[in-house]
Amino acid sequence: MFQPLPVSIEQLEGPIERLRLTAAADGRFIAWIAGRQVHGSTRDAFNAPFAWQALQRMALNALPVRMGVLVHADGRREAHWAVAAGSAGLVPVPAALERRFARAQAMPWLPVLALWSIWSAVAMPQAHAGLGWILLLLIALGGTAGIVAMLAPLAATWLRHRRRQPLRAASEQNLVHAIAAMRKQHRAWSRRLRSAALRRSARDAARALQDREWAQTLADAAAGTIALQRLHGRLPMPWSSQGLHGEGSGMLLMDDYRFALCGRYLSLRALHGPGYPTPFLAMGDRVEVLVPAQERAEADSVYALRNLEDGRVYIAHGAFRLQAGGDPAGEHALTGFTARSYRLRGASGASVALVATTLCYFVFGFDPDEAGRSLERAGFFAAVFLAMIAAIVLPYAWSRRRWRSGRANARERLTERVYAALGLGSPLAPLPAYAHDV
Structure with missing residues (x-):
């Protein structure tokens, strides 16, 4: 838009x-x-x-x-x-077809949005008349927000093509x-295409042989830690899929890029949504990949990928967030969050907490006839909001302090080694502009 x-x-x-x-x-x-x-x-x-x-x-x-x-x-x-x-x-x-299609999708919802908006305006002044009105107000506001969110992409498409x-x-x-x-x-x-196909098949065979020769292993001197392997090669066309994966009680939308490199079948998983970049992986790109040295029956998870065509580095923190710390497989996983993703999560959590406490105050605490009691209730809801912020910030601050003091767990030590192998410095420092947490 x-x-x-x-x-x-x-x-x-x-x-x-x-x-x-x-x-x-x-x-x-x-x-x-x-x-x-x-x-x-x-x-x-x-x-x-x-x-x-x-x-x-x-x-x-x-x-x-x-x-x-x-x-x-x-x-x-x-x-x-x-x-x-x-x-x-x-x-x-055709632009005209896209505009007509977006308008046809939006038109049935416009009367519904108008009715929901009118009902919200009617229910707002009656919020103090009883619990029934309060529930109707919340339903009206929630329905309006849902319909607006549904219409926003259609309106953006129509406006973009109109401009x-x-x-x-x-x-x-x-x-x-x-x-x-x-x-x-x-x-x-059409005659030249047949001879070009024969030359291309010979070139692809030579490229596959070169990729296998580029495989090399990183020696791991620390006893009892995970051996890493660094692979070099050229990407075939990555096969991409998308699916929902559980994280606690929520679900994450994740892109899964799968490809073969140096005789191994690999999987780079990247979270899909606001605030997360989409990796640019093209067929034929020269890449450098960090993976566990021990192969598995299924696709091996990629710790990090450096695209040598544009210099960008993608570190798969989001995929390893799904592995719980108590799971034995958690020792083979990177940390789930970086400082950047913690800030994004904290900002979104603070916004939700602010909206929720403000709405609860005006619905349950604000009384125009009793200014004193309204101020007392405002202080109570302000304390609730500060408690929500503390619940978001304090665990992050404690984990960072423990890590800086040298008491890193297995996942944090593995993250340090991956960052060192890529030349990115400490995981506690901000990522450079060319490195992305996916």
Whole structure:
């Protein structure tokens, strides 16, 4: 909804010089064409299940590509469409169709939202008339919040495409002309694709042999600790899935990136949600991976991954949060939280506590006829709020103090060794900008 608007459009022509394409479920990519770097995504394309395969085919076979690009004010280029001879392309969903679809989804909920809002306004002044009115008020407020949260993504989609409508319409018209021009070159390029496939299979076999030779083991001098193994290689196309995993009484949405490297089947798990970055893993990226030296029957969990293409480091703290400290497997796990994630969790917890105590005060404690008792109740609810904040902050402060004093447990010692192997310094210090807690 708050994305910057493109200021112009342009067409780039020529083969894709380099392509970094993430897992199919993610759909983001970076392409270099005609000396320009272009960002894009296949997730919302009209032919999303096949667009990432089409981009791969364009890059591997050096097809002549025409790409429509939306140029932003800061110089960033966003791919809108791409077509090539002898291949399917990246075809966007028409802007008019997307707006109509978002409006059709939102319209049935607008009368319901209006009724809930009117009922909330009616129930608010009656909150002191009895418990029944209080319950009706809470139901009305909760229903309004739920409907607004449901409508917000639809409204953002509709507004985003409405603001970009003139440039998108011009770019879609260019796409029509580009498809007509590329059809004439299809037959000439279809013959070259067959010979290119044979060369590609030989190159992939040589690359797999090179990846196995790059495997090396980190010697672990500390007795009784876990041996780490550092693997180097090039990523095949990571297979990405998404699922819910339990954490205490809650559930976490987690992305699971699985790939084979140096003869081992590996799994990098990353939390999915606000405040957590999405790893950019593209086929063919050179990577450095830290894993347990002892192999398991199922996929081995990745402690950390360094993408040598862009220098970013991803440390999988979120995945190991699911392993309880009392579990024997917990000794083989990293710590679940970093200082950054503790701050995010503390800020969200403080916001929820503030909203809850404020709402409880106005519903149960505020009485306009008795100002003195209202002040006493305000002090009580303020004390409750401070107790909630203390319950969030004190365990974190104690664990940090114990760790700094040298009384680290097995998980904290393993975290220190992983950070040292990556050259990131102490886990208690803030992460550098290129390192991400996933």
